Amino acid sequence: MATTTYTEISSNKWRTVAIMMLFVAIVIGLGYVFGVALDLPWLLPLAIVIAIAQSFSSYWWSDKVALSLSGAHEVDKAAAPELYRLVENLSIAGGLPTPRVYIVDDPSPNAFATGRDPKHAAVAVTTGLLGKLDKPELEGVLAHELSHIGNYDILLSSVVVVLVGFVALLSTLFRYSMWFGGGRRRGSGGGGEFGLILLIVGIVLAILSPVFAMLIQLAISRRRELLADASGALLTRNPNELADALEKITADPLSMQRVNNATAHLWIASPLHDTEGKTRGWLAGLFDTHPDPAVRIARLREMAR
Secondary structure, three states, X not given: OHHHHHHHHXXXXXXXXXXXXXXXXXXXXXXXXXXXXXXXXXXXXXXXXXXXXXXXXXXXXXXXHHHHHHXXXXXXXXXXXXXHHHHHHHHHHOOOOOOEEEEEOOOOOOEEEEEOOHHHEEEEEEHHHHHHOOHXXXXXXXXXXXXXXXXXXXXXXXXXHHHHHHHHHHHHHHHHHHHOOOOOOOOOOOOHHHHHHHHHHHHHHHHHHHHHHHHHHHHHHHHHHHHHHHHHHHHHOOHHHHHHHHHHHHHOOOOOOOOOOOOHHHEOOOOOOOOOOOOOOHHHHOOOOOOOHHHHHHHHHHHHO
């Protein structure tokens, strides 16, 4: 099991790196095409400054926003002794500081982790999760969420937010500059045939690149879920715990009472799981925040064997 789990972790890490490199290449390419097409050398640095400024606040306050949107309330060891003890023991096993523990009053079983780094992290579980999972299954879910913290997935998410925001800003600035007298003024400033081609390419990219950026962001989110599955299985040494938990979570008929698209990717299973991962084509799956539950469960069962 250990060899298979380590292989899964390594594979997921390298695939995430490959996707990130593709993302960075797209950003650099967009900056070049937009800047040359409109003859605006300031476009690239301006977009970088604005995107980083927007994402900086998200990085520092993302945990507070996520916990507030989900309606989570913090508990201590006295209020939830068994839950707190599980989090504490798994944190010690994983070499992590014990995160703050929260409970969300919701009958649908689910959980998420948030925080900018292991020292400023939080784990939240729903009352439905506590009531419907047995102790080993709950341990599997908590190990998954602690793996998100240990793998610095929040930091990666912040970097991705910067890149996605960068692409969106470049596209917006390109459109505004083109329509309000900026750049090459659609051929009046020279550049010849090459300039015209770049301008046409820039228009197409300005329309399509935000969609491509979102698809890459979602692909990274799905890959990090698979990595957290493998890392969590390694932490508990029992992949079947998490597999059993995922089966219960994804089969539960109750929808979450407070669903927010901005935080959907944080949960261990999408709060929109009534539509995700069920008899849909691969194209629809590209827009999912989470991998197909059947794929996740099958991978965990294979690790156990």
